[in-house]
Amino acid sequence: MTLLEAVEVRKFYGTFCALDGVTLTIGRGQFVSIVGPNGAGKTTLVNVLTGLLAPTSGAVRFKGRDVAGLDPVRLARLGLARSFQLVHVFPGLTVAETLAVAVLARRRRGARLFASLAAERATWDEAAGVAELFGLADQLGRPARTLPQGDKKLLDVASAFALHPEVILLDEPTSGVSTADKHAVMAVLVEAARRLGIASIIQVEHDMDIVFGYSDRIVALHQGRVLADATPAELQANDEVMATIVGRAARRA
Amino acid sequence: MQRILNLACGSFYALGAYTGVSAVTWALGHGLPAPLFLLVLVASGLALAVIGPPVERLLRAVYDRDESFQLLLTFALVLMFEDVMRFVWGTAPVQLGNAYLVYGRLAVAGSTVPVYNLVVIAAGGLVALGMGGLLTHTRFGRIVRATAENREMSAALGVDLRRVYARVFTLGVALGTVGGALVIPATAAVNEMAIDVVVEAFAVVVIGGLGSMRGAFVGSLIVGVLKAGAIATWPEVEMLAIYVVVIGVLVLRPAGLFAGAAP
Amino acid sequence: MIRRGLALAAAALLALAPLLAPPYQVTLLLPAFAYGIALLGLNLLFGTAGLLSFGHALFVALGAYTAAGLTTRYGVLSFEAIVAAAAGLAAVVAVPVGLLCVRYVKIYFGMLTLAFGMLFYSFLYKFYALTGGDEGLRVLRPLLLGRPFAELDKVGFLTGPFYYYALALLALATLAMRRIVRSPFGLSLRAIRENADKAAFVGVSVRRYRFYAFVIAAVFGAVGGTLLAVPTGLADPLLAYWTHSGNLVFMLLLGGFEHFLGPLVGALAFIFLQDLVMSLTAYWRFVFGALLAIVVVFFPRGLLGLVAPERPA
Ligand SMILES: Nc1ncnc2c1ncn2[C@@H]1O[C@H](COP(=O)(O)OP(=O)(O)O)[C@@H](O)[C@H]1O
Numbered sequence: 118m119t120l121l122e123a124v125e126v127r128k129f130y131g132t133f134c135a136l137d138g139v140t141l142t143i144g145r146g147q148f149v150s151i152v153g154p155n156g157a158g159k160t161t162l163v164n165v166l167t168g169l170l171a172p173t174s175g176a177v178r179f180k181g182r183d184v185a186g187l188d189p190v191r192l193a194r195l196g197l198a199r200s201f202q203l204v205h206v207f208p209g210l211t212v213a214e215t216l217a218v219a220v221l222a223r224r225r226r227g228a229r230l231f232a233s234l235a236a237e238r239a240t241w242d243e244a245a246g247v248a249e250l251f252g253l254a255d256q257l258g259r260p261a262r263t264l265p266q267g268d269k270k271l272l273d274v275a276s277a278f279a280l281h282p283e284v285i286l287l288d289e290p291t292s293g294v295s296t297a298d299k300h301a302v303m304a305v306l307v308e309a310a311r312r313l314g315i316a317s318i319i320q321v322e323h324d325m326d327i328v329f330g331y332s333d334r335i336v337a338l339h340q341g342r343v344l345a346d347a348t349p350a351e352l353q354a355n356d357e358v359m360a361t362i363v364g365r366a367a368r369r370a
Numbered sequence: 371m372q373r374i375l376n377l378a379c380g381s382f383y384a385l386g387a388y389t390g391v392s393a394v395t396w397a398l399g400h401g402l403p404a405p406l407f408l409l410v411l412v413a414s415g416l417a418l419a420v421i422g423p424p425v426e427r428l429l430r431a432v433y434d435r436d437e438s439f440q441l442l443l444t445f446a447l448v449l450m451f452e453d454v455m456r457f458v459w460g461t462a463p464v465q466l467g468n469a470y471l472v473y474g475r476l477a478v479a480g481s482t483v484p485v486y487n488l489v490v491i492a493a494g495g496l497v498a499l500g501m502g503g504l505l506t507h508t509r510f511g512r513i514v515r516a517t518a519e520n521r522e523m524s525a526a527l528g529v530d531l532r533r534v535y536a537r538v539f540t541l542g543v544a545l546g547t548v549g550g551a552l553v554i555p556a557t558a559a560v561n562e563m564a565i566d567v568v569v570e571a572f573a574v575v576v577i578g579g580l581g582s583m584r585g586a587f588v589g590s591l592i593v594g595v596l597k598a599g600a601i602a603t604w605p606e607v608e609m610l611a612i613y614v615v616v617i618g619v620l621v622l623r624p625a626g627l628f629a630g631a632a633p
Numbered sequence: 634m635i636r637r638g639l640a641l642a643a644a645a646l647l648a649l650a651p652l653l654a655p656p657y658q659v660t661l662l663l664p665a666f667a668y669g670i671a672l673l674g675l676n677l678l679f680g681t682a683g684l685l686s687f688g689h690a691l692f693v694a695l696g697a698y699t700a701a702g703l704t705t706r707y708g709v710l711s712f713e714a715i716v717a718a719a720a721g722l723a724a725v726v727a728v729p730v731g732l733l734c735v736r737y738v739k740i741y742f743g744m745l746t747l748a749f750g751m752l753f754y755s756f757l758y759k760f761y762a763l764t765g766g767d768e769g770l771r772v773l774r775p776l777l778l779g780r781p782f783a784e785l786d787k788v789g790f791l792t793g794p795f796y797y798y799a800l801a802l803l804a805l806a807t808l809a810m811r812r813i814v815r816s817p818f819g820l821s822l823r824a825i826r827e828n829a830d831k832a833a834f835v836g837v838s839v840r841r842y843r844f845y846a847f848v849i850a851a852v853f854g855a856v857g858g859t860l861l862a863v864p865t866g867l868a869d870p871l872l873a874y875w876t877h878s879g880n881l882v883f884m885l886l887l888g889g890f891e892h893f894l895g896p897l898v899g900a901l902a903f904i905f906l907q908d909l910v911m912s913l914t915a916y917w918r919f920v921f922g923a924l925l926a927i928v929v930v931f932f933p934r935g936l937l938g939l940v941a942p943e944r945p946a
């Protein structure tokens with residue numbers, strides 16, 4: 118069943134064409150990796166898929182609705198969440214507070230004016246539960262700005278997970294994480310997705326070990342076009358594409 | 371341009387006006403031929419621009435902070451300048467009399483207009499053209515525009531931001547003080563003119579769209595015509611009309627009438 | 634714990650002030666209480682939601698003019714009715730104004746609120762028949778809980794029943810604002826202040842919450858305005874003038890916008906400093922401008938920031 122689809126999406130920055138006719142469908146239960154060299158248009162694609170950027174032409178639909186007319190809040194309620202390539206946290210809020218913001222928003226309790234925040238037991242418990250999943254349980258009281266870079270990244274991702282979305286888009290969730298720790302992070306993501314009932318994960322990732330180890334499907338972008346869209350096994354059989362993407366990835370590293 | 375909104379720019383304008391009155395009165399008292407008063411006005415305005423660098427130095431302390439603090443610091447300057455003007459010139463409006471009539475009057479479309487007003491209008495046009503030329507055709511102008519677009523990039527390319535800011539700021543102060551000096555033959559210098567100018571400048575920017583020279587020019591024309599029209603037909607609503615237009619533009623065209631510039 | 638103890642001690646001191654301090658000092662506390670309430674609202678916008686309004690005086694003036702209009706024009710003297718009417722009116726005005734203003738942030742928000750404040754100022758100034766123009770409108774002595782206290786002279790009234798009434802209103806406003814800041818809504822506002830884009834992507838309706846904050850701030854501003862008008866007995870257009878808004882921000886910064894009690898400390902400090910400086914020189918604005926510059930550059934965390942430098946959670 119299709120959850121998220123892009124049809125013939127083009128995106129121009131001025132005269133520069135960052136996405137040149139991208140067509141893509143993401144079904145329920147898929148783990149999709151978007152790969153490609155720097156500047157291929159991966160971040161642009163994620164931004165267009167999440168409504169942050171309007172496509173110059175073409176359409177993006179989530180559950181049959183045009184994403185272009187939906188703000189992030191509506192998208193979150195419909196079940197679409199994301200994290201950013203450059204970490205986005207609330208520097209002055211603690212880990213628990215950050216996750217509580219997301220939990221409150223999901224439970225539509227964020228606008229309660231005179232309710233006591235301290236008495237929101239269910240919210241805090243849930244926030245603590247998410248923190249636990251991401252290994253942040255002993256940092257609950259720390260302001261986000263004092264976290265190490267890797268934990269900031271995890272917190273950014275965790276707050277998107279706390280929305281219990283159906284589809285989650287992660288722009289380089291393991292950037293800045295050492296190769297050794299990347300597998301741990303991926304294991305956390307997969308486990309968290311399973312526990313929180315997240316149907317599909319779409320991630321931008323450079324590490325080919327990770328990409329081939331975890332994905333059901335790989336979308337290779339090159340200069341704004343889809344170069345390949347296949348399972349890891351199919352890709353491995355295609356020497357030409359492999360040379361392009363792995364070669365580039367290797368050069369990049 | 372600098373992304374610093376300066377509440378104190380109105381104070382520079384008012385200061386220019388007061389100083390202009392004093393300078394011209396003094397010069398005429400010392401036997402200056404009346405027709406030369408225009409030069410005295412311009413000279414006094416330019417001389418006042420010396421307050422630019424020290425004020426800029428002060429504002430530099432908050433360049434990298436939240437804009438709110440920049441706004442507040444300029445508000446502090448407004449308070450201080452207000453009392454300086456009160457101390458030197460008192461609270462009553464200060465006027466030049468009708469010296470400006472030495473240039474005579476001209477019959478235009480059935481009414482008479484003092485030639486001086488036409489001179490000021492021409493000067494305004496020239497300054498606008500000059501600024502446009504400066505920004506588009508000189509090295510300094512290109513640096514200023516690049517910096518307005520992207521501070522970090524310019525800094526990375528080796529542009530000395532401090533010098534650019536200091537010069538732009540002083541230029542702005544000079545334009546403000548000379549502008550203030552030029553209008554006083556036609557109106558009195560009063561303390562309140564400071565905020566009127568700030569709001570008008572804001573109106574111009576809002577109507578024109580931030581950072582667009584063409585927009586600023588058309589915006590100032592609209593504000594000017596509007597003011598003149600309101601004064602001629604219903605003087606009570608002069609400032610009211612400007613606020614209403616600002617708010618109207620923001621409702622209908624949030625990016626300004628010349629959208630395309632960054633909001 | 635220590636903080637709570639200090640706050641309680643200060644509250645007790647304020648409650649005893651009419652017995653301990655000379656009447657003049659006590660009457661100085663009244664505008665400080667009024668500003669305290671208005672600033673609680675302003676700080677919900679700035680300290681909590683991160684929006685700096687340069688037009689908050691609009692709502693203070695609206696409250697003052699409500700008190701003036703009701704007492705002199707409509708014979709409504711009940712102060713409870715006046716406060717309720719001012720709060721209601723402020724909310725009604727804040728809806729359209731807020732809907733427009735919260736579409737912007739930072740300097741644009743500041744300038745737009747300033748423009749609205751000045752629009753109201755021009756209105757008060759120019760529409761003589763309705764507002765009394767530059768002379769303003771008188772504010773008659775109101776009834777407190779239905780009682781006129783006719784046996785008391787003006788000072789007796791102000792330093793007696795009205796003082797305690799104002800103090801009670803301040804306490805009520807403080808408790809209400811405390812609840813709001815410590816509610817899920819308060820947390821959402823802080824998230825917006827810290828990173829609005831991120832807040833939107835975790836499902837916080839950024840504009841809607843900013844709008845709520847704007848309306849609440851307006852209501853607090855107007856309630857403060859009603860209190861401000863009674864001791865002076867006058868509502869005049871300068872209440873809406875932009876420098877008055879600027880002074881409100883000044884007070885907030887002086888007290889420390891990062892602290893919940895910053896507004897109250899700032900209002901008290903400002904009023905007593907102003908009284909002191911004005912008794913020394915006619916050019917108190919210059920002194921205050923210099924003071925503000927020093928605070929902005931060197932002590933942006935205000936007086937409470939000197940005591941507790943870390944931003945509290
Ligand atoms: N806001 C922008 N304005 C102009 N060009 C941009 C902008 N964002 C990205 N680009 C350009 O678009 C191309 C794709 O960028 P991006 O989507 O960030 O690539 P990736 O995430 O694959 O590295 C790059 O060449 C980049 O320089």
Ligand SMILES: [Mg+2]
Pocket residue numbers: 159160161202
């Ligand atoms: Mg990228």
